[in-house]
Amino acid sequence: MATRLTPDLCVIGAGSGGLSVAAAAAGFGVPVVLVERHRMGGDCLNTGCVPSKALLAAAKRAQAIRTAGTFGIAAGAPTVDFRAVMAHVRAVQAAIAPNDSEERFTALGVTVIRASARFVSAGVVAAGDVEIAARRFVIATGSKPALPPIAGLTDTPHLTTDTIWDLDVLPRHLAIIGGGPVGCELAQAFCRLGSAVTVLEAARPLAGHAADCADVAIAALRREGVVVRSPVDVAAVHRAADGVAIEIAENGGRVTLEASHLLVAAGRRPNVDCLGLDRAGIASSPRGIAVDAGLRTTNRRVYAIGDVIGGTMFTHAAGWQAGLVVRSALFRLPVTFDPDVIPRVTFTDPELAAVGLDEASARSRHRDVRVVRVPFSDNDRAQAERDTAGFLQVVMTARGRILGAAIVGRDAGEMIGAWSLAVARGANIRTFAALIAPYPTRAEIGRRAAFAFFAPRLTGRLAKGIIRALRWFG
Ligand SMILES: Cc1cc2nc3c(=O)[nH]c(=O)nc-3n(C[C@H](O)[C@H](O)[C@H](O)COP(=O)(O)OP(=O)(O)OC[C@H]3O[C@@H](n4cnc5c(N)ncnc54)[C@H](O)[C@@H]3O)c2cc1C
Numbered sequence: 001m002a003t004r005l006t007p008d009l010c011v012i013g014a015g016s017g018g019l020s021v022a023a024a025a026a027g028f029g030v031p032v033v034l035v036e037r038h039r040m041g042g043d044c045l046n047t048g049c050v051p052s053k054a055l056l057a058a059a060k061r062a063q064a065i066r067t068a069g070t071f072g073i074a075a076g077a078p079t080v081d082f083r084a085v086m087a088h089v090r091a092v093q094a095a096i097a098p099n100d101s102e103e104r105f106t107a108l109g110v111t112v113i114r115a116s117a118r119f120v121s122a123g124v125v126a127a128g129d130v131e132i133a134a135r136r137f138v139i140a141t142g143s144k145p146a147l148p149p150i151a152g153l154t155d156t157p158h159l160t161t162d163t164i165w166d167l168d169v170l171p172r173h174l175a176i177i178g179g180g181p182v183g184c185e186l187a188q189a190f191c192r193l194g195s196a197v198t199v200l201e202a203a204r205p206l207a208g209h210a211a212d213c214a215d216v217a218i219a220a221l222r223r224e225g226v227v228v229r230s231p232v233d234v235a236a237v238h239r240a241a242d243g244v245a246i247e248i249a250e251n252g253g254r255v256t257l258e259a260s261h262l263l264v265a266a267g268r269r270p271n272v273d274c275l276g277l278d279r280a281g282i283a284s285s286p287r288g289i290a291v292d293a294g295l296r297t298t299n300r301r302v303y304a305i306g307d308v309i310g311g312t313m314f315t316h317a318a319g320w321q322a323g324l325v326v327r328s329a330l331f332r333l334p335v336t337f338d339p340d341v342i343p344r345v346t347f348t349d350p351e352l353a354a355v356g357l358d359e360a361s362a363r364s365r366h367r368d369v370r371v372v373r374v375p376f377s378d379n380d381r382a383q384a385e386r387d388t389a390g391f392l393q394v395v396m397t398a399r400g401r402i403l404g405a406a407i408v409g410r411d412a413g414e415m416i417g418a419w420s421l422a423v424a425r426g427a428n429i430r431t432f433a434a435l436i437a438p439y440p441t442r443a444e445i446g447r448r449a450a451f452a453f454f455a456p457r458l459t460g461r462l463a464k465g466i467i468r469a470l471r472w473f474g
C-alpha cells in the first residue's frame with residue numbers, strides 16, 4: 001500500500017522555482033514535500049544558466065588573448081583545450097550543486113522524494129510509492145527544448161541544451177537553428193573557442209530585445225566570425241558523411257549547408273506531459289499551464305510557476321514567482337505577478353539587458369513618452385577599457401516616471417538591477433540625478449541620462465531668469 005503524506009505544501013520540480021518555494025516554506029517551519037524526477041537544481045544548474053555562463057567565461061578569456069594587442073600586449077591565437085574547458089564548466093556546476101542538493105533540503109526539513117509526480121485527483125499527487133495529499137500544490141516542472149517541425153530532424157543527430165554539455169570535442173562547424181538567447185550565447189561561446197558557427201534564424205535574431213539593441217550584439221557576433229543568416233527557412237536536415245546537411249529554402253530553390261554538429265535552440269516546451277493535469281482540473285495549452293495574475297491554476301489549490309507557465313523564462317522570474325506563491329499559499333495574502341518588472345538579460349558580449357517597456361510598447365500605452373539615450377562612448381570607464389559599444393536608453397513619461405530601460409554593452413546585466421528597482425517602484429528619473437556614482441564606473445551613465453532629461457529645463461529661459469533675479473541679492 002502507498003505511503004500517504006499530508007504536508008501543507010507539495011512542490012513538484014526541484015529547479016529554480018521549486019527549490020525557492022520549498023526553502024522559503026521550510027524556513028517558516030511549514031511541512032513541505034518536494035518531488036524531483038531527475039536532477040536537483042533543474043535546468044539552471046544542470047543544462048542552462050550555470051554551464052552556459054561558465055562556457056561564456058572561458059570563451060571570454062580566449063577572446064581576450066586574441067584582442068590583447070589594443071592594450072600593448074602580444075595578441076595571438078589562443079590554444080583551447082576543450083576537454084579542460086568542459087572540466088571548468090563541470091567544476092563550476094559542482095561548486096554550486098550543494099546549494100540545490102537533496103542533503104541541503106533534507107537538512108532544511110523538506111521531505112525530498114526522487115520520483116516522477118502526477119496528479120491522481122484534484123487534491124492528491126502520486127510519486128513512486130508515495131501519495132501526497134497536500135493543502136496546496138506548486139507545479140514548477142520547467143520546460144524542455146522544443147523541436148521545430150523540420151523534415152528529417154528527428155532522424156538526424158542533433159544537440160540540444162540538454163546534451164551539448166556532454167561534448168568533449170570542440171565542434172569543427174556548429175550550425176545552430178534558432179537565434180534567441182540560447183542560440184546567440186552559445187554561438188559566441190563556441191566561435192570564440194574556435195568552432196566555425198552558423199546561426200539560422202527564421203525571424204529576427206534576439207527578438208526578445210528591441211531591434212536597435214539586438215543589432216549591436218548581432219553586429220559584434222558577426223565581426224567575431226559568427227555567420228548569422230536571418231530570416232531563413234530551414235526546409236530539411238539529414239545525416240551527411242561528415243556530420244549533418246541542412247537544406248535552406250532560398251529564392252524558390254534550396255541551398256545545402258554542411259556542418260559537423262547541429263544544435264537546435266528553437267525555443268522551449270513546458271513540461272506538462274505525465275502530470276495528470278486533467279485529473280486535477282488544471283487547464284494548459286502548448287504555451288504552458290494557464291495561471292491567473294496570482295499564479296493560481298484553474299484548480300484553486302494548485303499554483304504554477306517558472307518555465308512551465310511560459311512567458312518570462314528566467315531563473316530570477318521563477319524565483320520571484322516563488323516568493324509570491326509563498327505569500328499567497330502560507331499567509332493567504334493577495335499577490336499579483338507583473339511580468340514588466342522582470343529584467344531580461346542576454347549574456348552575449350556586449351550584453352543586452354532590458355526591463356519594463358521599450359519605446360514602442362510605451363508609446364502604445366502612454367500619450368507623452370520621453371526617451372533619452374546615452375552612448376558608452378561618452379563614458380570614461382568604457383573608454384579606458386577600449387570597449388565603448390552600446391548605450392543606455394531610458395523610456396519615461398513626460399514627467400520623468402521611468403517606464404523602462406535598456407542597456408547594451410559590457411556589464412549591462414549588472415547595471416540593469418538599479419533600473420529594475422526603478423521600474424518596479426515607479427521611480428522618477430530624478431532619483432538617478434541624485435546618484436553619486438563612483439568615478440570611473442559604467443554606472444555613471446544613469447546620472448548622464450537624468451541630466452539629459454532635465455538639461456533642456458535647466459538651461460531654459462526659466463532657469464536663466466531665476467539666476468538673473470537672484471543676482472539682485474548680491
Ligand atoms: C542554455 C540555457 C541558458 C539559460 N541561461 C539563463 C540565464 O543566464 N539566466 C536566467 O535567468 N535564465 C536562464 N535560462 C533559463 C532558466 O534555466 C529557466 O528559466 C529556469 O531554470 C526555470 O526554472 P523552473 O524552476 O521553472 O524549471 P527547471 O529549473 O527546469 O526545474 C524543473 C524541474 O522539474 C522537474 N520535473 C519535471 N517534471 C516533473 C515531474 N512530473 N515530477 C517531478 N519532477 C519533475 C525537472 O526534472 C526539473 O528538475 C537558461 C536556459 C537555458 C536552456
Ligand SMILES: NC(=O)c1ccc[n+]([C@@H]2O[C@H](COP(=O)([O-])OP(=O)(O)OC[C@H]3O[C@@H](n4cnc5c(N)ncnc54)[C@H](O)[C@@H]3O)[C@@H](O)[C@H]2O)c1
Nearest residue numbers: 148178179180181182201202203265266267313345346347
Ligand atoms: N540569458 C538568459 O537569461 C537566458 C539565456 C538563454 C535562455 N534563456 C531563456 O530560455 C528561453 C529559451 O531560449 P531560446 O533561445 O531557446 O528560445 P527563444 O524562443 O527565445 O528563441 C528561439 C528562436 O528560434 C527561432 N526559431 C524557431 N523555430 C525555428 C526554425 N524552424 N528555424 C529557424 N529558427 C527558428 C525563433 O524565431 C526564435 O528566434 C528564453 O525564453 C529565455 O528566457 C535565458
